[in-house]
Amino acid sequence: MTDAPPPTSAGPGSPLPARALDTTAERPWPVRLLSAKIADYIDKMSPVWIEGQVVQLNRRPGAGMAFLTLRDTDADVSLPVAMYAKVLAGQTTPLAEGAHVVVHAKPTFWKGRGSFQMQADEVRALGLGDLLARIEHLKSILAAEGLFAAERKRPLPFLPRVVGLVCGRESKAEHDVVVNARARWPEVRFEIREVAVQGTAAVPQVSAAIAELDAREDVEVIVVARGGGAVEDLLPFSNETLVRAAAACRTPLVSAIGHETDSPLLDLVADFRASTPTDAAKRIVPDVAEERLRLRQARERMQRAVRGRLDREQHGLDAIRSRPVLAEPGSMIERRSDDVEQLARHGRSAFSAALLRAGAEVDRLRAQVRALSPASVLERGYAVVQVADGSVLRDAAQVASGDALRVRLTDGEVAATVD
Incomplete structure (x- = not known):
């Protein structure tokens, strides 16, 4: 039941405005009227199932009531919730601060003190199995979007000048990362952001720290470190908001959340997963002693190679110079x-x-x-008789009486006539 409606006038002959829009400084609503209107409006709202994390829990056995603050797991938003003690007593698992729950409640407004709260008639604690099932479902969604793909992974810088570190306040994880990294490379500098690494404040604080370090030009790699813990303690690092914040980070990100067996979703989206904060320190900077040893070994190998080459060339020159030529x-x-x-x-x-x-x-x-020459024949006393046309006379029938002849001798010739 609701209380009887308040009077609609501030005094005789002075009716109150029917709507809030019509109120003025001269014709205001009294507090009781506004409070009644708010209560009426909220009373019309339907009951709703809501999910969150219990951050405060007060039991008042004398009043038969219990009061808790239900906080959003992704943002710094909370609601007060009231319930009868018998509702809380009906839980099979005792409800404690930090528990993830779903609550069936109806919004209520107390006019007397102007306070708002949720009146719960049922509370269900989310067990570890329910939370892990939700994480697996989220994992499949993010994997389908490609946030875990190997091609998205960026290589870590060989020698970062500045390392961004997101860790708990005065935590052992911070000590392990900083001490081991500086033992390997004393010149490395850290930009440390100490935040909540468990509880309802972890998601917004870690996400904000990652975004802040990512915006810095001098930070070349970011490490998110926590020294392990129970599965419930690591739930913020499987939160969708935080995982997407890490995926949006342009700076190479190293996840060093738990131990070897822990696998929050941040490990999958990070560019490199370190098994422990100490392992992260070993991955982000090289060991100066080891690098100097490698340089010394490389220098010695080069010197041996140069000396060997010079010796071979000198032997070749000596062999060539020793030749007799x-x-x-x-x-x-x-x-x-x-x-x-x-x-x-x-x-x-x-x-x-x-x-x-x-x-x-x-x-x-x-x-x-000479033996075959006609001249030799002529020298022996022979002669060559030729007729008028120069041909050699070989037959007497060739000439007639009175024909002129030419007789060639060894020395000269004579003319003759046929008788």
Whole structure:
């Protein structure tokens, strides 16, 4: 039941405005009227199931009531919830601060003190199995969006100048990361953001710290570290808001949340997952002693390689210089000079022999030609008779009486006439 409506006038002959829009400084609503209107409006609202985390729980056995504050797991928003003690007593698992619950409640407004709260008639604690099932469902959604894809992973810088660190306040995780990293590389600098790493404040504070460090130009890698804990303590690092904030980070992100067996969703979206905060320290900076050792070993290998190459080239030069042709360069010229002289002698001998053979052949041919020459026949007293046309007379029938003849002798010729 609602209280009787308040009077609608501030005094005789002065009716109150029917709507809030019509109120003025001269014609205001009294507090009781506004409070009644708010109560009427809220009373029309239907009951609703809401989910959140219990951050405060007060039991008042004498009044038969219990009061709790229900806070959103993703944002800094909370609602007061009241319930009868018997509703709280009906829980199979005792309700405690930090529990995740769903509450069936109806909004109520107390006119006397102008306060708003939710009146609950049923409370259900979300068990670990329910929470893990929700995480698995969220995991499948984020995986389908490609937030866990390997091609999104960015390589960590080899030697970051500044490392952003998100961790708990005065936590061992902070000590493990900072001490081990500086032991490996003393010059590394840290931008540390100490935030809540469990509870309802963890999601907004960690998300804000990641965004703040990501906006800095000098921060080259960000580490989100927490030293393990119960599954319930690590739930904020599987929260969708925080995981999406990490996915939107442009700076390479290292997740060092739990131990080897822990696997919050932040591990999957991060560019690198470290098994522990100490492992994260080893991953983000190199070991200066190890790097110096490698440089020294590399320098020694290069020196050995250069010395070996110089020794091989020197041995080659020594082998070449030890050859007789380089030890006594004139000996090669002398041997070649002797060869040239010998070849010249052979050439002259061969040429002389060829000339002798050619002269003998010429003499032989000359004797043959002379033996076959008509001149030789003429020298023995023979003559050659030619008729007027110059042909040789071989038959007497070729001429007639009175024909002129020409008689050639060894020395000269005579003219004759046929009788």
